[in-house]
Amino acid sequence: MKKLIKIRGDKDFTKWRGGDISRLEAFTDAVFAIAITLLVVTQDIPRNNSEFTSVMWGFFGFGFTFFALTCIWYNNFKFHRRFGLEDGYTIFLNSMMIFMVLFYIYPLKFMAQIVINFLLLKNSFGIEFDIGFEGNVDVNSLFIICGMGVFLIWFILGLMYLHAYKKRTILELDEKELEITTGTILANFIVCLVALFSVLLAFYKLDGWPGWVYFLIAPLIFFALFFKEKYFKSV
Numbered sequence: 011m012k013k014l015i016k017i018r019g020d021k022d023f024t025k026w027r028g029g030d031i032s033r034l035e036a037f038t039d040a041v042f043a044i045a046i047t048l049l050v051v052t053q054d055i056p057r058n059n060s061e062f063t064s065v066m067w068g069f070f071g072f073g074f075t076f077f078a079l080t081c082i083w084y085n086n087f088k089f090h091r092r093f094g095l096e097d098g099y100t101i102f103l104n105s106m107m108i109f110m111v112l113f114y115i116y117p118l119k120f121m122a123q124i125v126i127n128f129l130l131l132k133n134s135f136g137i138e139f140d141i142g143f144e145g146n147v148d149v150n151s152l153f154i155i156c157g158m159g160v161f162l163i164w165f166i167l168g169l170m171y172l173h174a175y176k177k178r179t180i181l182e183l184d185e186k187e188l189e190i191t192t193g194t195i196l197a198n199f200i201v202c203l204v205a206l207f208s209v210l211l212a213f214y215k216l217d218g219w220p221g222w223v224y225f226l227i228a229p230l231i232f233f234a235l236f237f238k239e240k241y242f243k244s245v
Contacts, residue, residue, distance in 0.1 A: 028094035071122035114159035153212035153220035160205040168198035
């Protein structure tokens with residue numbers, strides 16, 4: 011079993027408690043598939059060369075959104091494989107998470123199109139194309155909306171792992187599994203804090219900063235896990 015875990019992307023966790031694919035996992039995967047489909051079908055077939063060029067440049071925004079969805083799905087996937095929890099509270103949290111994913115898929119894609127495709131490519135490389143939106147865009151409001159989406163999704167994921175930690179005795183988690191579980195809880199809540207910080211910066215209209223703060227996520231998680239390992243290993 012441990013060898014199978016290693017080739018399935020979870021080499022450090024001792025045991026997978028999730029058995030066959032449950033109806034909860036199947037439902038979750040179906041919702042993610044629908045979300046990805048919505049990213050594609052919202053793009054009209056180009057009718058001329060200008061529209062075709064815009065669609066091709068739109069690949070960057072689509073790629074970013076797809077990557078974000080993949081990160082959320084993978085975090086959720088490992089949770090179900092690691093713990094196999096299907097109690098009422100887990101079902102409630104999982105349902106809330108996929109609801110938020112469906113609700114925020116359009117704002118996230120729109121933000122990616124504006125920030126990556128329009129502001130970055132135009133301001134840095136002088137590349138102009140139609141992003142399918144008329145009028146001015148309030149970027150700060152966009153960061154507030156999307157920041158709240160990031161916060162809610164990763165907060166729910168954090169609560170799911172916290173629930174698994176509270177069930178550690180029933181699940182018979184060993185020391186290594188407890189370390190990974192608490193580390194994941196810490197990482198998920200760090201993402202939440204950074205998202206809230208971005209929302210705060212956008213609320214005070216500090217242009218540019220609401221987006222750049224997301225680059226703090228990786229180093230903050232690295233240092234938090236480092237200090238946890240060094241000073242709070244028993245937690």
